[in-house]
Amino acid sequence: MEDFSTTTVAINKEETKSLSGNAYTDPEIFKRERYGLFRYLPIMATPVCLLPKKGNYVVSDIASESVIVTRNEKEEIQALANTCRHRGKKLLENDISPVKPQKGLKSIVCPYHAWKYDLDGKLVIARGDQANASFKHLCLRKLQIQESAGLVFYHAYNEQYEQVKNLENILGTLKLNKAKISVRKTYHVAANWKLWTENFLECWHCAPNHPELREVKGFIDQFEAGREDLYVNDAINWGIQAKKKGWIQPVDVDFHVDSNLFHFNTNMPLGGDTLTASKDGKRMGATLGNADGLEGGAIFGCIGPFLFYIAYVDYVVLFTIKPKSVTETDVELIWMTAEDFYASEEELTWLWDTTIQQDIKLVEETQSGVSSLHYISGPFQEDEYRTKGFTSWWKRWNQKQ
Numbered sequence: 001m002e003d004f005s006t007t008t009v010a011i012n013k014e015e016t017k018s019l020s021g022n023a024y025t026d027p028e029i030f031k032r033e034r035y036g037l038f039r040y041l042p043i044m045a046t047p048v049c050l051l052p053k054k055g056n057y058v059v060s061d062i063a064s065e066s067v068i069v070t071r072n073e074k075e076e077i078q079a080l081a082n083t084c085r086h087r088g089k090k091l092l093e094n095d096i097s098p099v100k101p102q103k104g105l106k107s108i109v110c111p112y113h114a115w116k117y118d119l120d121g122k123l124v125i126a127r128g129d130q131a132n133a134s135f136k137h138l139c140l141r142k143l144q145i146q147e148s149a150g151l152v153f154y155h156a157y158n159e160q161y162e163q164v165k166n167l168e169n170i171l172g173t174l175k176l177n178k179a180k181i182s183v184r185k186t187y188h189v190a191a192n193w194k195l196w197t198e199n200f201l202e203c204w205h206c207a208p209n210h211p212e213l214r215e216v217k218g219f220i221d222q223f224e225a226g227r228e229d230l231y232v233n234d235a236i237n238w239g240i241q242a243k244k245k246g247w248i249q250p251v252d253v254d255f256h257v258d259s260n261l262f263h264f265n266t267n268m269p270l271g272g273d274t275l276t277a278s279k280d281g282k283r284m285g286a287t288l289g290n291a292d293g294l295e296g297g298a299i300f301g302c303i304g305p306f307l308f309y310i311a312y313v314d315y316v317v318l319f320t321i322k323p324k325s326v327t328e329t330d331v332e333l334i335w336m337t338a339e340d341f342y343a344s345e346e347e348l349t350w351l352w353d354t355t356i357q358q359d360i361k362l363v364e365e366t367q368s369g370v371s372s373l374h375y376i377s378g379p380f381q382e383d384e385y386r387t388k389g390f391t392s393w394w395k396r397w398n399q400k401q
Contacts, residue, residue, distance in 0.1 A: 030326035055104025059094035072119035079154035150176030175289030191367035218271025247293025265301035285341035
């Protein structure tokens with residue numbers, strides 16, 4: 001995979017317009033992305049809390065590719081291609097969205113001709129030809145695994161991503177490996193994956209489109225009114241209170257690209273008396289991990305285009321973006337809480353279930369627009385600098401093909 005790294009400053013100075021219409025509509029471009037981009041990017045397969053014991057597994061699907069992530073007999077986490085080496089049959093189906101660990105596997109058996117593999121992907125039985133030594137090398141293909149901050153990623157890149165490793169410094173104090181999945185939902189979006197990522201990288205659209213988000217996050221109206229000074233004051237006060245509670249905010253890293261991957265991370269005060277992202281601003285559950293100082297604020301960031309996260313003192317939402325086809329994308333939300341979280345599902349999911357559905361409408365209408373013969377690439381506004389950085393990143397990748 002080509003290295004097209006750059007710096008934040010270079011991205012922000014670059015004169016970049018939005019992508020051309022065919023970037024969102026051309027099946028051939030999506031095919032190139034699938035072969036030359038998706039398989040090298042880190043995919044968040046699961047929180048590690050779903051893999052507590054050997055044999056626990058999840059199935060992760062993205063862009064017609066399926067991967068089994070399981071804990072093997074040595075209790076190591078492995079990522080195995082979900083494709084039998086005999087005739088290519090899919091081995092395990094992704095037909096449920098577990099909030100608790102699935103029943104452990106002892107082996108992986110193909111439902112077509114009963115070829116059997118162990119949890120390390122080694123072929124154990126080739127039914128009808130058990131004695132044929134020439135089949136011994138037909139093991140399931142492996143991908144690289146990275147575990148960080150209680151989350152498990154896989155990819156086919158030949159190195160470990162430093163950005164993924166650094167997630168421990170950002171979310172590690174939340175102890176997500178000891179948290180539970182309270183709710184998970186998948187939303188279907190009739191739009192190209194890049195439009196979803198572009199939308200989620202900027203909040204310039206938030207004031208006119210997300211009234212519930214404005215209620216919770218005071219900075220939206222502060223910036224809309226040109227009162228950045230109020231936001232800075234809130235940020236300073238929150239930081240002081242956080243330190244008093246023994247919690248140090250992770251380092252802010254605005255949109256940055258290196259090693260073929262972009263990421264960002266920012267600390268955001270909620271403002272006023274708001275303690276967490278709930279309807280009344282009050283806490284809904286116990287503190288996650290050791291992050292009492294996160295009360296009154298949030299951590300927002302991403303690792304590449306397929307994982308966004310937002311953390312509050314009592315819950316975390318993971319947003320995983322899963323391209324399906326050139327104009328079809330699934331977005332899965334995973335709400336994680338402490339074991340003794342006490343609010344209802346409706347209370348927990350209210351803000352982001354509402355906001356995501358508003359975003360789906362916006363993104364699907366944008367897909368219709370970029371598909372028009374009248375669409376012409378347009379300029380970015382200053383507050384869309386992350387989206388601008390993303391389109392620059394994608395254009396550089398596309399030019400290397």
